[in-house]
Amino acid sequence: xxxxxxxxxxxxxxxxxxxxxxxxxxxxxxxxxxxxxxxxxxxxxxxxxxxxxxxxxxxxxxxxxxxxxxxxxxxxxxxxxxxxxxxxxxxxxxxxxxxxxxxxxxxxxxxxxxxxxxxxxxxxxxxxxxxxxxxxxxxxxxxxxxxxxxxxxxxxxxxxxxxxxxxxxxxxxxxxxxxxxxxxxxxxxxxxxxxxxxxxxxxxxxxxxxxxxxxxxxxxxxxxxxxxxxxxxxxxxxxxxxxxxxxxxxxxxxxxxxxxxxxxxxxxxxxxxxxxxxxxxxxxxxxxxxxxxxxxxxxxxxxxxxxxxxxxxxxxxxxxxxxxxxxxxxxxxxxxxxxxxxxxxxxxxxxxxxxxxxxxxxxxxxxxxxxxxxxxxxxxxxxxxxxxxxxxxxxxxxxxxxxxxxxxxxxxxxxxxxxxxxxxxxxxxxxxxxxxxxxxxxxxxxxxxxxxxx
Amino acid sequence: xxxxxxxxxxxxxxxxxxxxxxxxxxxxxxxxxxxxxxxxxxxxxxxxxxxxxxxxxxxxxxxxxxxxxxxxxxxxxxxxxxxxxxxxxxxxxxxxxxxxxxxxxxxxxxxxxxxxxxxxxxxxxxxxxxxxxxxxxxxxxxxxxxxxxxxxxxxxxxxxxxxxxxxxxxxxxxxxxxxxxxxxxxxxxxxxxxxxxxxxxxxxxxxxxxxxxxxxxxxxxxxxxxxxxxxxxxxxxxxxxxxxxxxxxxxxxxxxxxxxxxxxxxxxxxxxxxxxxxxxxxxxxxxxxxxxxxxxxxxxxxxxxxxxxxxxxxxxxxxxxxxxxxxxxxxxxxxxxxxxxxxxxxxxxxxxxxxxxxxxxxxxxxxxxxxxxxxxxxxxxxxxxxxxxxxxxxxxxxxxxxxxxxxxxxxxxxxxxxxxxxxxxxxxxxxxxxxxxxxxxxxxxxxxxxxxxx
Numbered sequence: 001x002x003x004x005x006x007x008x009x010x011x012x013x014x015x016x017x018x019x020x021x022x023x024x025x026x027x028x029x030x031x032x033x034x035x036x037x038x039x040x041x042x043x044x045x046x047x048x049x050x051x052x053x054x055x056x057x058x059x060x061x062x063x064x065x066x067x068x069x070x071x072x073x074x075x076x077x078x079x080x081x082x083x084x085x086x087x088x089x090x091x092x093x094x095x096x097x098x099x100x101x102x103x104x105x106x107x108x109x110x111x112x113x114x115x116x117x118x119x120x121x122x123x124x125x126x127x128x129x130x131x132x133x134x135x136x137x138x139x140x141x142x143x144x145x146x147x148x149x150x151x152x153x154x155x156x157x158x159x160x161x162x163x164x165x166x167x168x169x170x171x172x173x174x175x176x177x178x179x180x181x182x183x184x185x186x187x188x189x190x191x192x193x194x195x196x197x198x199x200x201x202x203x204x205x206x207x208x209x210x211x212x213x214x215x216x217x218x219x220x221x222x223x224x225x226x227x228x229x230x231x232x233x234x235x236x237x238x239x240x241x242x243x244x245x246x247x248x249x250x251x252x253x254x255x256x257x258x259x260x261x262x263x264x265x266x267x268x269x270x271x272x273x274x275x276x277x278x279x280x281x282x283x284x285x286x287x288x289x290x291x292x293x294x295x296x297x298x299x300x301x302x303x304x305x306x307x308x309x310x311x312x313x314x315x316x317x318x319x320x321x322x323x324x325x326x327x328x329x330x331x332x333x334x335x336x337x338x339x340x341x342x343x344x345x346x347x348x349x350x351x352x353x354x355x356x357x358x359x360x361x362x363x364x365x366x367x368x369x370x371x372x373x374x375x376x377x378x379x380x381x382x383x384x385x386x387x388x389x390x391x392x393x394x395x396x397x398x399x400x401x402x403x404x405x406x407x408x409x410x411x412x413x414x415x416x417x418x419x420x421x422x423x424x425x426x427x428x429x430x431x432x433x434x435x436x437x438x439x440x441x442x443x444x445x446x447x448x449x450x451x452x453x454x
Numbered sequence: 455x456x457x458x459x460x461x462x463x464x465x466x467x468x469x470x471x472x473x474x475x476x477x478x479x480x481x482x483x484x485x486x487x488x489x490x491x492x493x494x495x496x497x498x499x500x501x502x503x504x505x506x507x508x509x510x511x512x513x514x515x516x517x518x519x520x521x522x523x524x525x526x527x528x529x530x531x532x533x534x535x536x537x538x539x540x541x542x543x544x545x546x547x548x549x550x551x552x553x554x555x556x557x558x559x560x561x562x563x564x565x566x567x568x569x570x571x572x573x574x575x576x577x578x579x580x581x582x583x584x585x586x587x588x589x590x591x592x593x594x595x596x597x598x599x600x601x602x603x604x605x606x607x608x609x610x611x612x613x614x615x616x617x618x619x620x621x622x623x624x625x626x627x628x629x630x631x632x633x634x635x636x637x638x639x640x641x642x643x644x645x646x647x648x649x650x651x652x653x654x655x656x657x658x659x660x661x662x663x664x665x666x667x668x669x670x671x672x673x674x675x676x677x678x679x680x681x682x683x684x685x686x687x688x689x690x691x692x693x694x695x696x697x698x699x700x701x702x703x704x705x706x707x708x709x710x711x712x713x714x715x716x717x718x719x720x721x722x723x724x725x726x727x728x729x730x731x732x733x734x735x736x737x738x739x740x741x742x743x744x745x746x747x748x749x750x751x752x753x754x755x756x757x758x759x760x761x762x763x764x765x766x767x768x769x770x771x772x773x774x775x776x777x778x779x780x781x782x783x784x785x786x787x788x789x790x791x792x793x794x795x796x797x798x799x800x801x802x803x804x805x806x807x808x809x810x811x812x813x814x815x816x817x818x819x820x821x822x823x824x825x826x827x828x829x830x831x832x833x834x835x836x837x838x839x840x841x842x843x844x845x846x847x848x849x850x851x852x853x854x855x856x857x858x859x860x861x862x863x864x865x866x867x868x869x870x871x872x873x874x875x876x877x878x879x880x881x882x883x884x885x886x887x888x889x890x891x892x893x894x895x896x897x898x899x900x901x902x903x904x905x906x907x908x
Binding site for chain 1: 457458459460461462465466467468469470473474476477488489490491493494495496497498499500501502504505516517519520521522524525526527528533536537539541544545548549550551553563564566567568571573575577578583585587596597605608609610612613615619730733734783784817818821824830831834835838841844845846847848849851852861862865866
């Protein structure tokens with residue numbers, strides 16, 4: 001046999017079984033987004049490279065998939081430029097478009113482009129694939145879906161509350177136990193100020209963010225390597241060792257921050273958000289985590305991260321507030337807050353815990369066995385009746401050996417098989433076989449519909 | 455103000471309103487596909503160029519979007535090759551991957567790649583975007599969705615019947631009147647044989663296919679230009695002028711074809727398919743059309759085309775049987791039949807006839823007006839109760855002027871607004887305003903849920 005065809009590395013086919021499981025996750029997320037009045041937006045897979053470049057750091061630029069211009073793509077390249085072989089420079093001459101790298105930049109681009117039509121605040125969700133020319137490895141793909149919800153054009157902390165509510169509801173519906181960690185970037189800025197290194201804010205948050213993974217000692221090392229003095233690092237001790245109830249933590253951080261400006265605002269915001277949160281009961285843990293930092297530079301207020309209580313897999317969801325997402329495209333002063341669900345990680349957790357509902361992959365309820373022309377004529381109108389009752393069903397297309405037909409039903413997880421031979425036709429009935437228990441009963445078409453509708 | 459950002463030409467953003475309308479079409483199609491036991495498959499946006507190249511003809515190859523290799527994309531290009539500036543050749547050295555051009559080739563690739571895991575017959579549907587570097591124009595985009603269903607590994611004409619049933623049901627659910635035209639490529643092959651030009655089969659079908667558009671005279675001209683003799687063209691007259699009932703047409707074609715081999719098989723297949731069809735009643739016209747040819751070369755049996763009875767817009771759906779879709783990837787003898795729905799055209803027809811259901815774009819039922827901290831605390835728990843009753847609802851995030859909040863509700867097509875000021879709070883009620891009629895009533899939370907659930 002010839003070599004089998006294949007797909008590019010880091011990409012995946014989703015078979016019907018995997019597709020059904022993924023749809024279960026996407027549909028659960030979408031339903032909750034819609035319940036909270038977020039509206040779906042879809043943007044093109046391709047964006048102009050001028051939209052994408054410079055938005056994800058130097059490393060990100062390298063990971064953009066670029067689309068070769070159609071036709072004579074060397075049109076704008078001189079012989080000299082060609083011979084130089086400077087691919088970084090050449091890439092922008094031969095490719096004007098790139099594939100979407102995330103959903104945030106296209107969202108910001110959309111908001112700025114359509115600012116005159118949009119009624120703010122604008123609540124949008126978006127579930128689409130993104131592409132990154134990353135080195136593929138376990139759990140890291142070159143094409144994967146992001147599930148984002150953002151509201152832009154509102155400063156209200158109600159939005160932060162609703163994000164926490166959406167997280168709680170989505171994971172409750174998915175039957176997963178999680179913890180929502182919340183912090184505020186302004187508190188982190190206050191801390192950097194308090195230890196006398198406001199200019200090391202980014203380095204400090206990056207180091208602190210690793211506390212869970214690398215432990216206290218290594219975080220100290222990293223802070224010192226980043227140029228923060230040993231005295232300053234020692235000042236951080238109460239923060240890095242913080243614990244106890246929400247009130248204990250708030251007391252500690254208030255004392256620590258004193259009168260730093262961003263610290264005071266941060267404390268007010270956290271207090272107000274937790275006041276909102278206290279109005280409701282949640283199924284999952286919601287906790288303040290002063291060591292939560294999150295990597296993305298554009299966050300300026302509340303930040304969120306969600307971890308599974310049951311499987312060690314890193315964060316399954318994260319987000320935060322940003323004060324200037326659209327500024328880079330020329331629209332200033334738009335504050336927003338958003339959240340992104342990691343569908344692939346959630347899939348892995350559900351698979352790992354065997355928590356996909358049983359009926360997710362078996363949405364076909366019944367298969368008619370095909371015995372030939374006469375029997376087909378008897379079965380086909382009943383099949384239509386069953387489908388008209390909103391039941392997914394089929395008849396095996398060809399009149400082949402019974403064993404082959406039953407194998408098909410089995411492989412496709414079809415729970416019931418209907419058999420009509422001479423006897424059944426004479427009695428105007430069907431033998432209905434339950435594929436799980438193996439039991440059979442003789443039933444009318446209407447009885448069959450009742451059983452299948454249960 | 456700086457220049458607004460934009461998107462590549464031929465691509466589109468789908469705003470929440472347009473997204474909702476598109477989802478209505480996709481969901482309707484998906485539901486019916488699933489009812490007929492077709493299962494969803496998803497393939498990556500990128501395929502290896504070796505998978506795509508040569509499958510769509512020379513013109514198609516030019517329209518493939520190619521993805522620049524990451525990193526040093528000139529690695530495999532010698533200085534000589536570079537200086538030659540032969541872009542057609544260079545393209546394959548600097549790009550190994552391309553964007554999906556249709557859903558059929560990736561489906562064939564998937565089937566061959568996974569032939570040992572798939573239990574045949576394999577019924578799959580696929581709804582994903584495809585990309586073509588075509589010149590953009592009205593109604594023609596560089597990124598658009600295809601909605602395909604195919605069954606592969608079965609010769610049974612039950613599959614053709616079910617395709618006709620699916621078409622009828624989908625357009626019935628979409629509230630559109632259409633005509634399904636059916637023909638069989640074997641009849642066309644028989645006709646070419648009968649007039650003595652079997653080798654001109656393709657040219658003949660291409661010309662005949664244009665009958666509706668260019669008329670009889672021009673078709674004659676094209677046939678003669680294609681090298682078919684005048685005598686032979688004259689022989690075609692009864693076919694091109696054919697009409698009347700199914701039986702009339704069958705009589706005419708049987709007489710015409712006589713004993714040609716493919717003609718006999720074609721007549722048997724058409725007869726059997728229409729026998730199946732006669733078992734059911736349909737909401738739309740199903741008719742034999744001996745002049746239907748369809749362009750794609752891989753069709754070998756039944757062919758389908760669907761046109762709107764209400765809007766002149768070309769075909770909104772088409773498909774057919776192919777005997778050798780997977781042969782090009784090394785798997786011979788797999789017969790299949792499939793159908794593809796044109797979502798963009800269907801969208802235009804629905805828009806044109808104003809047939810989108812009213813509730814499609816207004817899935818948020820209620821907005822609470824925000825009067826400030828005290829009122830928020832009163833409204834938020836009720837909002838949660840409403841959401842728990844599966845009703846999409848929201849509270850305006852910020853306590854701004856009433857006028858601005860009402861404008862938001864109006865622009866987002868929210869049918870009800872709940873208002874709670876001092877009086878309402880004292881009575882533990884809400885003023886519920888119907889945004890369409892303008893009427894207001896004082897109701898309890900439970901009454902509100904009842905009204906919204908109606």
